[in-house]
Every structure is written in C-alpha cells, then in structure tokens.
Amino acid sequence: MSGFLAQSAVILVEVWMIGQLGTEPLAAIALVFPLLILLLTFSGGAVGGAISSSVARYLGAGNRDRAIKAAMVGAGLAAAIGAGIGLPLALGPMAWIPLFASNADVASMTTTYIQYAGPCYAFLAVGLVLYFAAQGAGRMRWPVIATFVRFSVAVGGAYVWVTQGGGFEAIIMMAAAGIVLYGSIIALSLKLGAWR
Secondary structure (H helix, E strand, C coil), X not given: CHHHHHHHHHHHHHHHHHHCCCHHHHHHHHHHHHHHHHHHHHHHHHHHHHHHHHXXXXXXXXXXXXXXXXXXXXXXXXXXXXXXXXXXXHHXXXXXXXXXXXXXXXXXXXXXXXXXXXXXXXXXXXXXXXXXXXXXHCCCHHHHHHHHHHHHHHHHHHHHHHHCCCCHHHHHHHHHHHHHHHHHHHHHHHHCCCCC
C-alpha cells in the first residue's frame, strides 16, 4: 500500500502546483488524471500484487533466481500496459481530447502533458511493479531511493523551474523526468543484484 501512497503524494503535489497556474491547466490535468489511476490500478494493483506474492513464495522456497525472473516478467508485462496506455494517446492526442474538452487552451495543455508524460508511462508501470516485487523480497532500499528521487525531481525540480519563470510545460517535463528516473533506478538496481 505504501507504494500507492508514495505515488499519490507525488501526483497530489504536482496537481497542486499546476492548480496555482489557473483553471485551464487544472482542467487539462483533470482529463489525464484517470489515465494515471488506470495505470496505477492495472500495473501496481493487479500485476504488482501478483508478482509480490510470487516473489515472496519463490524466495521462501530458496529460489532467488526464479524470484528475480518473476519480477522481470512482471516488469515486462507492466511496461506493455504502460506503453499501451500512454503511447497511443501521445501519438494521437487530438483523436480523443476533443471528446472531453472544447476549450482550445485546455486541449493544447492536455496535448502537451500527454506527449511528454505518455511515453514515460511504461517506466512508471515498471517502477510500480518492481516496487511491489521488492516488498515481497524484503529489499526496499532502492525502491525507496527511487521514490525519493522521483519526488525530488518532479516536485523540487518543477518548483525551482517555476520560480525561475517556467510554467505548465516545465512542471510536466520534470514530472516526466521523475517517472523515467523512478522506473530506471528500480529496474537497474534489480539487474545489478539488489536482491543478491
């Protein structure tokens, strides 16, 4: 559950920062927020929960290699889910945004968000699944570090950039960078032997 809370905290602060820019940026985020909930539900909840219990079972039986393989298979499935949600929307944003927004500024901001963040959803999905897998393994150091890095980049970096005159696009770029770092750090730590 702490994985969901950590990700929700990042999203909550990002939404608060965007809300400070006005109602149109907030409306743009409201259009894409359900996509994040969908991603959290499928990758973190469904895949992550199943992988966490599989990892714990394999480690309990003394089969560390099989536990790592299960985590990596789960990460691959999550990457496919994340890419399946984010990439089509990023490649054709105007195929769906006009269904929900008639305001040109809101549509433009939604397009900006989904084109920066959508391709990064695969990294977020991988990070979520491996976060839960690490819970099953009892190896939480790197997932916690990755979460801290994501928060620092997405929130701290965006705050600094906004105080220097950046706006909506700056916040979204830092959010995307935080997502990529989050998934990459957790996956790389597992690849380099964090569970050994």
